[in-house]
Structure formats: C-alpha cells, structure tokens
Amino acid sequence: MRQLIAGNWKMHGRLADIPAYAAALRAASAHTDLLICPPFTLIERLAAALAGAGVGVGGQDCHGAAQGAHTGDVAAAMLAEAGASFVILGHSERRHDHGETSATVAGKAQAAIAAGLTPIICVGETEAERDAGEAEHVVRSQLAHSLPAGFAGVIAYEPVWAIGTGRTPTEADVVAMHGAIRAALVEKLGEAGKGLRILYGGSVKPGNAASLLSLPEVGGALVGGASLKAEDLLAIAAAAPRG
Numbered sequence: 001m002r003q004l005i006a007g008n009w010k011m012h013g014r015l016a017d018i019p020a021y022a023a024a025l026r027a028a029s030a031h032t033d034l035l036i037c038p039p040f041t042l043i044e045r046l047a048a049a050l051a052g053a054g055v056g057v058g059g060q061d062c063h064g065a066a067q068g069a070h071t072g073d074v075a076a077a078m079l080a081e082a083g084a085s086f087v088i089l090g091h092s093e094r095r096h097d098h099g100e101t102s103a104t105v106a107g108k109a110q111a112a113i114a115a116g117l118t119p120i121i122c123v124g125e126t127e128a129e130r131d132a133g134e135a136e137h138v139v140r141s142q143l144a145h146s147l148p149a150g151f152a153g154v155i156a157y158e159p160v161w162a163i164g165t166g167r168t169p170t171e172a173d174v175v176a177m178h179g180a181i182r183a184a185l186v187e188k189l190g191e192a193g194k195g196l197r198i199l200y201g202g203s204v205k206p207g208n209a210a211s212l213l214s215l216p217e218v219g220g221a222l223v224g225g226a227s228l229k230a231e232d233l234l235a236i237a238a239a240a241p242r243g
Helices: 015-027 040-049 076-082 092-097 102-114 127-131 135-146 171-194 206-213 230-239
Strands: 004-008 033-037 055-059 086-089 118-123 154-157 198-201 220-223
Touching: 004 086, 004 198, 004 230, 015 033, 015 040, 015 230, 033 086, 033 230, 040 055, 040 076, 055 076, 076 102, 086 102, 102 118, 102 135, 118 135, 127 135, 135 171, 154 171, 171 198, 171 206, 206 220, 206 230, 220 230
Parallel strands: 004 033, 004 220, 033 055, 055 086, 086 118, 118 154, 154 198, 198 220
Antiparallel strands: none
C-alpha cells in the first residue's frame, strides 16, 4: 500500500499562499498519497486549486452532531461540501487544549464516516506518561475508546512530547509503539485491523523522514510545521519507500 503523507497546517496559512503551494504539488510526481489539511477557511479554495491533481484535502476537526446550536464548530458534512475527503480527529492539541475525551473523538469519527469522510484518529502519550512507563497503556486505551465499531480509517501515532519540539523517539520506540497499535487494531477490528495505515507524527521533517518512514508498520506521516512549505512536504514524500 502506498504511504500517506498528510500535512496538518494547524492555524497557519492565508488565501494568498494557496496558488504557489498548489502549483508546487501539481508539478511534483509523488509515489505516495498526499493530503493537505488547512484551516477550515481555506478548504474550499485549496480543494479547487488541487482539483484533478490527485492530492487530497482534509479538515482538522469536526463536530459529532450533523447540525445544531454549536457556535464555532463545523459539521462533517460541511467539510465534505467544501471539498474535504479526510478529517483529523483527536489530535493531542484538541485533547489537551479543548479537553476532548476519547468518547468525544469516537462520536466525531462516527459523524465523519456518516458524511463520507475518512477519519484520521490521533493517539499518543505525554512525556510524563512515557516516563512513568504508561505509554503503551495510554495509547491502547485511546484506541479502545476512540474508534467506533467497524472503523475503517487511518491511525496517527503522535508522541505528544515530540510535537513541535524537534525531538523524536528512537527508532526502537517507534517500532515498538506501532507494533502495539497494530496488535490493538487487530484485537478490536479483526482482519480489517491488519490493513489500516498507521502514520507517525511528531517533528517529521526532510532530514529524518527516510529513517522514520522505512520502519515496520509505519504507513506514512502526519506532518505539522514541515508541511507549511510545499518543498519540505514533497521532500518528505520523496523519502518514503515505494509501496
């Protein structure tokens, strides 16, 4: 299976950035699947700029309800209508900054699937949890409670302490956690759990992409800051093994 390189722009980007960014992606020839998740305000314009280019566009969150009195939130169907095909859910910044629980994430995943979106469910431990020897327990618990029945999306493992810090786990740490995630997926989903892509996220950049993306059970990357420059995202994609 081709690896998925997903760029999460977080709260960055303006309309003026889109033409050059989209042109760079259109001119490239990637052997991975590419996905860009910009702020809500840019989804429709970016999707239009990338139409026919084979590059996916996604949202960074959605609400668990189809509609309603939820000021400041966005429904999954609204993302789809704007041109999104994926949505990131349960990112550590949502779990920690907004107090989202795994049950909340599961509800959002159900809403996303109902709207025709592919959810990317994020899991990961804090530095304190890792230091306490609880990393695998925390991640397994998040998986157990964040995935709705019959889940058929993507998982992203993001050690919270490595996001935006320039730090990354050792290769042995990544292999161990991705192996544990695979085992948990098979336990929960059976045969279907063997085929889901597990992305690695946490300070992925061109300089470390080749080593990270070549590890067992790593099916791609969720890229934060390095996705803001098209050339950096494409360099990460170029470093991925051919599937």
